[in-house]
Amino acid sequence: MTPPVVHGHASTWHDGGIALLTPEGEIVALASERVGERYKHHWNSGLAYHHLRGIDRYSRSFGGDDDHYIDNSVGLVPCDHHLYHAASTFFGSGYDEAAVLVLDGQGESGGHLATTSIWHGVGPDLRLVEELNPSSGPFAAESIGHFYTAVGALAGMRELYAEGKTMALAAYGRPSPLLDLLREHAGTLPDGTYRVAPGFVRAVLANTLGREFFGWGSATPEDQALWDGFVAARGAPPGNARHAVTRADMDTAYAGQVILEEIVLGLAERARRLTGSTRLCLAGGVALNCVVNGRVARQSAFDQVFVVPAPGDDGQAIGKVLLEVKRRRLPVDTTMRTAYYGPRYPTSMVDRALDAVRSRVRSARLDQDDLLAEVVDRLERGEVVGWYRGRSELGPRALGHRSILADPRQPEVRDHVNSVIKEREWFRPLAPVVVEERAHEFFELDRPSPLMTFAVPVRPAARAVIPAVTHVDGTARVQTVSAEQDEVCHRLLCRFADRTGVPVLLNTSFNRRDEPLVETPADAVAAFLAMPLDALVLEDHLVTKQHPPVR
Template sequence: MIILGISALYHDSACAVMADGQVVSAAQEERFSRRRFDPAMPVRAVRACLRDAGLSIADVDHVAYYERPERKLARQLWMGLPELPETSPSALFRLDADRPFRQIEELLGFTGPVTAVGHHEAHAASAFYQSGFATSALFTADAVGEWTTTSYGRGGPEGVELREEVAFPHSLGLFYSAVTSYLGFAVNSDEYKVMGLAPYGSPRYADRLARLVRDEDGDGGGRFRLDLDYFDFSGRGPMYTERLAELLEEPAREPESEISRFHTDVASSLQEVLENVLLRKLRHLHRETGESRLGYAGGVALNCVANRRIREEGPFEEIFVQPAAGDSGGAIGAAAMVHHELTGEFAPRRLTDAKLGPPGATRGAPGWLRRAGVPYTDFTGDERALLERTADLLADGAVIGWYQGRMEFGPRALGARSILADPRDPGMRDRINALVKKREAFRPFAPAVVEERCAEFFELDGPSPFMLDTATVRQGAELPAITHVDGSARVQTVSSAQDRRFHGLLTAFAQRTGFPILLNTSFNMRGEPIVAQPADALVCFVRSDLDVLVLGDHMVLREDIPGHWAARLEELLPYRKPPISRDVYSFL
């Protein structure tokens, strides 16, 4: 049975192709449209994933959609009234519960059965059916899906059951986003920047922010409420009110302005409050279900610092966080849930590799490089030579764009669409931040390490293949380029079975340096999606300050790129504004 899962028409749309309960291809639309957070029906992603699976739309038996549009419309109308008649025509166009089903037929060409599942059911299913657990507790937390913002449940052979929920406007995701906006960062986009900023401060405002998220049940239950005097989720202005500035005794930070100690302390306080609430709610879930394992998804699950505390201090013995935990992963969850409901089949499978996207066709690279007059080295048939040469360049200080095989699904680059560098170089973080990523200097970079030697360098028990947890860097491991100010790192472990070529590169680098570790960040420039096609990789390489591009089996050096290319590309590829507001969550 072929099921196509769809997440669309909110933000970060995506698709997943599932064959007999197994995900065979999944990708986000933004990678192909080159429009960050693209919310459109994922026409390009569907086409690419079906082609990757050797299928056409005619082969699809069923489409699974990741939310119930009629429930979402009810919340949208509740939010918009009484101003709704004044809403712009474009907003009114989106207030259409039939739109997803109409576009599935008109844009994707699918005329068969379509089943819509609840948004948080899709989140929970995305974690449970990829966890490999026979049974587990299930927890989801995000900004909002239809009406739900947080849910508690259980998964087992009988399916996914959500037993308790917290409803909009009371939301941990919106709480974090509102303070993100107050700190001058873009909501629904830059929350991870606030997480990265938090270790620079101290949580001296935690008591004040904690007043804004109160447990509703005195016995430590699952429900909580926000103090809505401090928030405005109408979508007609900032997500916070003046009461928040009064509480914190400072005005909101202007975007791109200087970051002060006050801002780092607010970030630290916000992070601590979020972690404390999550721990309380997970203890409640553990008491209610009695399960020793947890499946966790939703946008809040991408907060890897909180994930570490959940693992270390939480009540569950084993935790699985879905690598595409945000809305894009809902495509996998919806497909898995519908497959189980239609077939009754349940076979626990553990997802160990997030490289689920279509591979780039690098075989054509030599032809267009030759036509452009760009020299390159072809290592086809000699992988060892490719890895040895790349390791030499990395050890000599080169920053390398690494493009290999299937594309990652989710927000993290995991060795397929990555920028790689030497983690021992104390100047490397500033160099990549300033010249390649064009981003804030305080943001940390992550390490990729061979799984079998991870414990030598990081205080981490077990594999971490999805870069969704942080760990303390062990004393004596001099890795300044990937060590955050608090001595932690967001670790990705790499096994040979999972990614033989990337593991081989890490091993070759270790033979030269003693460290089977590389700085690993996503292959893109600020404000743009991660590269998808070989042409995207070449464009990013030319526009950035990368030294080397490794495109499959082919290597291109910076010195061989014509000098006028970068200026010409800037003219042809103007910056595309993301389809979300920087300070208002995209509710409509």
């Protein structure tokens, strides 16, 4: 038995969450966005705290001396923000020694705002090696995280947390004078450090997101002149990427992505020199950029690269738990072989979720062989299936427990899933999931990728075979699955391969537009009924819709 330990994230106005070490030594983690009001990046960790505490199997772990939850609904709590990012990825990697690179917008650390830090992890210890571009003010305008946010705003992203969309759009861009102009304001330096001109970030955000989201006033005359120069170079102000995308938007996103990749590669080489390590761990919101991660894995001097599945602030709480496990020498394996850290829900919750909508659905409980056979039949016929099984994934990626699945062989499937099923932008790619032992046949991949944290090239011969999951630049954010990692998903892929010769499925997150991944069985049923999905696998149930509903 281990002492039950509870930690929450309370240091930023977004991505609250809770992590728990149970008396049995099991680690459970949950982002607040998944429960309660269910809107993305919810800051209140109390939503996740009370959700977990309300589940019988976890309730006895709360309220003791090691319950370190702090109610952040009354205000933020300063903490060693980058330390917890570093702990989440180093201790999650399973490495006994590694360099650690933390890259984000900003986070409180010792009375200042940290933006970029290099650490060295050895055994149970983490040592800060170097901190770059700290800020003493309320906003760290020289951070690469805020730089990339500004690039997205300049490319027509009219919302916060749209960096993934910027990354997707960048693949459609091309070299242009915008790249040369942007290089005047940001870039890597020969020693691996970097520069971001704070005026660029201030100028863009003051004219886009700053007023609505940060409460900023008008830009200074100097910053306004800088903004006017970028608008002139684009040929027009940024539009709205949700509704229409211009060539200038694409080229702006491309320019920002190129510079971001150069900066992170430079920082990785600096971390290599300063630590002497041959392994690298990445965390912080910038590490959600799987294209950057893929380049670091392929082109840096590191033999191994690990990215925690929740590199953003929703990984802070589990970082605290892992750090405490190591400091107290608790007998707990912290290695993240999968991302399935969500709570375990009882079968009764599945039954209640289905009973509540019995007039609107048909459902049948099937044994595993029959269930997989039925799903393969439907996928081969071109149907799109919601897939809900087991514990939810830590982080924003669907990894086969809260997924929408489809046949990747038909190019029209991508547009159908994007526009009809998920009602999102046409330029966003959809990910493949592949059996680990055959991944090399379809992707230029020399290692397992179970956490979907790297974008890798699709082999040229395979691009025509799996067009629905091949991005316009010939890459894919791939997830590999072994039988040890997820036996049921592995069997499904093998069954699909037996039928089609292709051990790959399209795998995207199971959520409605503007909502996070589904968490509970009731969430899955509600999303299924609200979306034009053809069927739902809910644990061992196959669910379809009644047309019309039974009166």
